[in-house]
Amino acid sequence: MTRAVTPKLGRYLGLAGALVFAGLFLGRAEFVVLACPLVVASLAGLATSRVPVLAVEVDVDMERCLEGDVVTTTISLTSAIDLADVEVGLQVPGAFSDEAAAARRVVYLEAGVRHAVEIPLAAVHWGSHPLGLAAVRIVGQGGLAVWEAAYDHRRPVKVFPRLERIMKGLRPPDTQVFSGNYVARSAVDGIEFSHVRPFERGDRVRSVNWRVTTRRSQLHVNVFHPERNADIVLFLDTFGDYGAPGLGSLEIAVRGASGLVRHYLRRKDRVGLVAFGGVLRWITVSMARTQVYRIVDALLESQAHFSFAWKDVDLLPHGTLPPSATIVAFSPLVDRRATDAIEDLFARGFPLVVIDTLPEERVDAEQGAEGELARRVWLLQRETLRAELRSIGIPVLRWWEAGLLDATLQSLPRVPTRADRAI
Amino acid sequence: MRTLGTLDGGRVALIARGGAVAIGAACIAHGTALAGHPRSASMFAGAASVALVASVLTLRPWTIGTAMALIALTYCYAVLRADEGLDPGAPLMGLGLLLLGEFLEFARAAGERRLTEIEVWRRRMVFLLAVSAGGAATGQLALLVAGAARGTGPVLLFLAAAAALTGLVMVLRMVQSLMRDGASADCGR
Numbered sequence: 001m002t003r004a005v006t007p008k009l010g011r012y013l014g015l016a017g018a019l020v021f022a023g024l025f026l027g028r029a030e031f032v033v034l035a036c037p038l039v040v041a042s043l044a045g046l047a048t049s050r051v052p053v054l055a056v057e058v059d060v061d062m063e064r065c066l067e068g069d070v071v072t073t074t075i076s077l078t079s080a081i082d083l084a085d086v087e088v089g090l091q092v093p094g095a096f097s098d099e100a101a102a103a104r105r106v107v108y109l110e111a112g113v114r115h116a117v118e119i120p121l122a123a124v125h126w127g128s129h130p131l132g133l134a135a136v137r138i139v140g141q142g143g144l145a146v147w148e149a150a151y152d153h154r155r156p157v158k159v160f161p162r163l164e165r166i167m168k169g170l171r172p173p174d175t176q177v178f179s180g181n182y183v184a185r186s187a188v189d190g191i192e193f194s195h196v197r198p199f200e201r202g203d204r205v206r207s208v209n210w211r212v213t214t215r216r217s218q219l220h221v222n223v224f225h226p227e228r229n230a231d232i233v234l235f236l237d238t239f240g241d242y243g244a245p246g247l248g249s250l251e252i253a254v255r256g257a258s259g260l261v262r263h264y265l266r267r268k269d270r271v272g273l274v275a276f277g278g279v280l281r282w283i284t285v286s287m288a289r290t291q292v293y294r295i296v297d298a299l300l301e302s303q304a305h306f307s308f309a310w311k312d313v314d315l316l317p318h319g320t321l322p323p324s325a326t327i328v329a330f331s332p333l334v335d336r337r338a339t340d341a342i343e344d345l346f347a348r349g350f351p352l353v354v355i356d357t358l359p360e361e362r363v364d365a366e367q368g369a370e371g372e373l374a375r376r377v378w379l380l381q382r383e384t385l386r387a388e389l390r391s392i393g394i395p396v397l398r399w400w401e402a403g404l405l406d407a408t409l410q411s412l413p414r415v416p417t418r419a420d421r422a423i
Numbered sequence: 424m425r426t427l428g429t430l431d432g433g434r435v436a437l438i439a440r441g442g443a444v445a446i447g448a449a450c451i452a453h454g455t456a457l458a459g460h461p462r463s464a465s466m467f468a469g470a471a472s473v474a475l476v477a478s479v480l481t482l483r484p485w486t487i488g489t490a491m492a493l494i495a496l497t498y499c500y501a502v503l504r505a506d507e508g509l510d511p512g513a514p515l516m517g518l519g520l521l522l523l524g525e526f527l528e529f530a531r532a533a534g535e536r537r538l539t540e541i542e543v544w545r546r547r548m549v550f551l552l553a554v555s556a557g558g559a560a561t562g563q564l565a566l567l568v569a570g571a572a573r574g575t576g577p578v579l580l581f582l583a584a585a586a587a588l589t590g591l592v593m594v595l596r597m598v599q600s601l602m603r604d605g606a607s608a609d610c611g612r
Binding site for chain 2 (some may be wrong): 026029036
């Protein structure tokens, strides 16, 4: 614990000393009288300020929360002596909002009594953020001396992004043999009823439709559609994060990807993740319940890493992209390496949809006619890029507004398949 | 675990600023009146007023110090110019100087973005009252001693200072006992 004197002590003693010296030099008692209250205040403050002995604990009430939730940090203080003026502060990361101005408190501590200071903070930005660095400043009587110390009890608090509500999403063109929510066109064993047909050799007795058999005097069996699931791989372009803090393209992509992960896993699909950027990260497809947490945790740690290294999809390990997986790529379509990777994936036959997450409308033009012209040229270049992608068969959707992802996905009638490309 | 109320810092800051302006203005007016309103005293008073306004508006440590120094200088100049024996208002003037500094410090502390428990404010006020009373009493004692020994030279002035020191020790004991009583009362509650 470091100790220091405040400017107030210097001010009082300096002024009092000057007055006493002038009084003695000029022989005027009034000057000394003028200095008396200042001297009394200084000496009284110093004499009654004692060296504090303090125990501090910091506790955070939750380790995981959603954006908008309130995380309460409790700082517990126990002092061996009475402390009349103890300022407690908590370092608030930028992802939390201290609307109630409660992160700095001044409290009175009784000797031996545990005092808990609760500091509510609203989580405003997703991510993994350390919380729990507290600072304590003990002000002596009269505010003439201070003791300060920092207590580092930080631990990460994971703030999950607000979810995009997705009702239908994209219907994958290719399905797998695992059981899921998609009804296959073929009619074999399943749950979803298809039609009734006459009995054939090999049909199971349990499939016989006895009502129709009785009516037609011939054995008939029920035929069902099998249920299938799909493999979905979310492809995140993390080469850059463009836009204002909190409204950047990567933030938009993470928000959308989180919503899609929950949507597809709820439908018993297998979901995987590829974060393609300066640092390559991947999670192979799986349909386990823990997959939600694995992917969302990976999304929380997604950051734009600046890199000059040229990368392509050959770097991805085997099994990351299963055959027939449908790829949903979130990209601002700014970095050429990402667009090349998308084209490469498409050329390898994966059904693929690109979601452009760069909010162009929020990019203001520079001042003057040249600035406006430059912006128009830039918009034309981006439109050309999207047109090029569409011309080779890659559907490009534009989305950045919260709550509209499902509607944006619905604007695409269906994901193009290999057969569509052949046509 | 205790739950204590907090005070609205903005309101406390406003009251403290108002108190500082009133006390500072009274101190400047006293000095000007003591000097008999000559032009030079008015210049000192004007400078002190500007410093007072600046300190109340900015609440910076150096502006507070400047305002206190200029007000003290205004008074000292008036005392030297008047030269009509001991000024009986000197202890009050010293008390005003102390209160001006404390009120400006209160305003600065209350203006910061933090929540302060009412108990903390109560203890600050108790300490301020005790120190103010002690300072005024000590000043008055020093003035009495100086008045009784007027003309006997600076030696007696030192004796007055010694008496003031004795008073100071008494004040310290009083403040300590006050703080201890306050803590005992809180424990009982």
